[in-house]
Amino acid sequence: MDQSQFRLVIPSQTRYLNLVTGLAKRASLVAGLDDATAAKVSIAVDEAVTNVIIHAYGGEGEHSVELELRFTAEALEIHIWHSGRGIRGDQMVLPDPKEYIKHPRKGGLGLLLMSRFMDEVQFKADEVSGRNECCLIKKIS
Template sequence: MKSALRIACSRRHLQQVRDFVRNHLSNRQLPEVTVNQVVLAVDEVVANFIIHANGEDETQFLDLELDTDGHDINVEIADHSDTVYLPGQHQNPDLSEYIRQGRKGGMGMTLVNRLMDRVEFFTRGNHTVCHLSKHIL
């Protein structure tokens, strides 16, 4: 089953994204923890696209597509700006060092990589796409 959503690049659309993912997954008999993991991962990637790749430019937009197929949840988030946004590989950060430095932020993609089974960023033409997948039983 596939669902699609297009949003403008503004943080005020993040609740709409979370609701979209939750509503799509509510049609399946999934544990609440799995639903919450996918909602959080999608929210983080979309927020990164909005803030870091698009500078919250509401003239730009993102397309989200969710597909639940058999035992897999697949999410594709496509950014249509001309900026290529490919975050680097995220290592396991030294949390005690983050605390010592009083750092805020910078942990989101590490969390996404822990929540999802596969996280891939790639380009399609001159646009950036993120594919997230999670295997479910």
């Protein structure tokens, strides 16, 4: 199988989000996705990395977030690793959009957007290394 990949490591600071989202959008276009889909992938990556910075690291900027983009014939995979507090797949509770509209609040839509914009969203923990992973997959149609 033909596969190429590359990695980027950024500090856990929101000022680097534009770099990450721009990269995600360009990678999506390189993978063969259309512009609208590339924009959605970019939003999903923004939400995932923002969640790592704010929730996993509690806003502490001296940690790192590692991204790996993998291009295959079938999909674009974006793996995001961190060593902060993790979320497990069985802990992922998506808000009901209708309830959210009735009772709006700041935040809370990141997981919903990620799950709607990507074909797969997976959360894993590596007990040996102590790192957590969020994997976002967008299939190439």
